[in-house]
Amino acid sequence: MKFYSTEERGLNVDLRSAMLKSLAPNGGLYMPMSIPTFTADDLQAMRHLSMPELSLEVAAQLLDEAIPREVLEDVIYSAVTFDAPVVMHNDRIGACELWHGPSLAFKDFGARFMAELMGYYGQSSEDWRTILVATSGDTGGAVGAGFHGVNGVEVVILYPKGKVSPLQELQLTTLGDNVVAVEVDGTFDDCQALVKKAFLDRNLEHKYLLSSANSINIARLIPQTFYYFRLWQQVKMVSEADLVVAVPSGNFGNLCAGVMAQQMGLPIKRFVAATNVNSVVPEYLESGDYKPRVSVATISNAMDVGAPSNFIRLQHLHGSTWNAMADNLEGFYLSDELTRTTMRAVYDQYKYICDPHGAIGFAALRKHLQEQEVGIYLETAHPAKFKATVDETLGIDCPVPDRLASLQGKTTYKETLGIDYSSFQQWLLARR
Ligand SMILES: *Cc1c(COP(=O)(O)O)cnc(C)c1O
Secondary structure, eight states, X not given: OOEEETTEEEEEEOHHHHHHHOBOGGGOBEEESOOOOOOHHHHHHTTTOOHHHHHHHHHHHHHTTSSOHHHHHHHHHHHOOSOOOEEESSSSEEEEEOOOSTTSBTHHHHHHHHHHHHXXXXXXXXXXXXXXXXXXXXXXXXXXHHHTTOTTEEEEXXXXXXXXXXXXXXXXXXXXXXXEEEEESSOHHHHHHHHHHHHXXXXXXXXOOEEEOSTTSHHHHHHHTHHHHHHHHHHHHHOOSEXXXXXXXXXXXXXXXXXXXXXXXXXXXXXXXXESSOOHHHHHHHHSOOOOOOOXXXXXXXXXXXXXXXXXXXXXXXXXXHHHHXXXXXXXXXXXXXXXXXXXXXXXXXXXXXXXXHHHHHHHHHHHOOTXXXXXXXXXXXXXXXHHHHHHHHTSOOOOOHHHHTTTTOOOOOEEEOSOHHHHHHHHHHTO
């Protein structure tokens, strides 16, 4: 598989350089030059594969010999060590739980695959790489955990002060070793802007080999296609109805992966692009006007993004026309108050605890699902990651899985910086 850039159609790079560079020249994002498709017979043959077996078939098809099959097998079997189970609430609506990985959020799929791939490509190089990543909550934990202890790579994670949950902060700050957490006195967009500037900063080049693990990195999107196939397998066991998937979205990487899976031949009828009040994309789908803006803090903070970095990819995946995108994606957004109402309704009706992000997906389906369709929303994080909100909203004591509970009381390590680029640059230069 080869990649072009959204800023330069003629570019043609391989997976290794697309992954290591993250961002193409002039701020472009890498996109697959073509998306290989499965036939209906291929899909039929894949219906009973296990999660790692299925992931391997999808990856092999997508990457098309970019990596030797044995290596890909190692990467998949090391990275995809947990499942993405579908829990049906009734015969029409269900949740696909993407939080069974180590950091309890779907980003484990992308981060672990990418870490394994970097490990593979890194074997042939002496150079120490630095992964620079901005997080609004979950990316940092997944990337930190995925790369912790990986040889030849350090991770620098920027997160907005006071805007991630206490447990999310512990996930970032308790790893230590090759994982450095930087608290920025600003918003997620400020963190993302600092990261983008650093990538274009020539002054850093003599000291750093920078890579990104944000969802702008194409290597993270690839493994996110796997669970759409897994979801489809499970739905097919119980229903022949047309499949609609609601994707709680922030930077829209998850939705891009879904559309890629669909273009590989997976029969998804359409998607619902669901957000909180940071509703730039739903508004675009409605009006055709794209107006990025400053993000607003909400209780679904991993989706507090005012200028989604993967919007350009969504456009390219739809031939850069509004019509095609609006045909395939329905927009939906929800306030914090109605998110809480939805969490209560799901709990009362189905005894199921939704996290605030998943709840927005549920509400999106309740509004948009039509007769003769079956709808799955992505439950993007474990509810215990947002324990304060969940407990307060539902009046319960949400159980915390061991892998999260054990972080309490551990030593934390963090740096604190402002939002101006020069101090970030000085700090980076001074530590080498
Ligand atoms: C990252 C994240 C999202 C948003 O995903 P995108 O790919 O950025 O759209 C939604 N929910 C949770 C819990 C997340 O961590």
